[in-house]
Amino acid sequence: MSLPEPVRRRLDDFSRTVFTEQNRTRPLCDEQPAAPHDTEVVSSLPLQMSLFFNMWFFPLWWVCEVVMLHLKYPVLPDYYKFILITILIIMTLIEAIRLYLGYTGNLQEKVPALCICLSLTVYHHLSLSLTF
Numbered sequence: 001m002s003l004p005e006p007v008r009r010r011l012d013d014f015s016r017t018v019f020t021e022q023n024r025t026r027p028l029c030d031e032q033p034a035a036p037h038d039t040e041v042v043s044s045l046p047l048q049m050s051l052f053f054n055m056w057f058f059p060l061w062w063v064c065e066v067v068m069l070h071l072k073y074p075v076l077p078d079y080y081k082f083i084l085i086t087i088l089i090i091m092t093l094i095e096a097i098r099l100y101l102g103y104t105g106n107l108q109e110k111v112p113a114l115c116i117c118l119s120l121t122v123y124h125h126l127s128l129s130l131t132f
Contacts, residue, residue, distance in 0.1 A: 047106050055099055066088070069088065094123070101116050102117035
């Protein structure tokens with residue numbers, strides 16, 4: 001089941017304007033003419049949308065997590081306070097790196113960045129599900 005050609009073309013144009021970097025549409029050198037639709041971009045639109053929404057969801061999750069940690073902090077044992085704060089800091093750093101690598105790896109079609117993003121995703125969600 002494929003989309004009709006006009007719908008596919010409109011979705012393709014829309015995705016190029018919303019989810020591509022500005023430097024990607026420029027020619028690689030001065031000899032090549034600027035033609036924005038001469039090559040097909042192989043980046044994944046569902047992955048890009050997922051990363052885009054995750055960039056907005058993660059700060060909201062982080063604020064909720066910090067508020068909950070602040071509320072239950074006085075009743076926790078000292079070792080558990082240290083563990084929770086350390087894990088929250090590490091997960092914040094991992095999530096920022098994961099989103100950056102996924103975003104640039106998908107748009108610039110860099111396979112190593114996408115592989116690192118995938119492995120960080122697995123690590124991040126395993127640690128999240130085991131800790132919280």
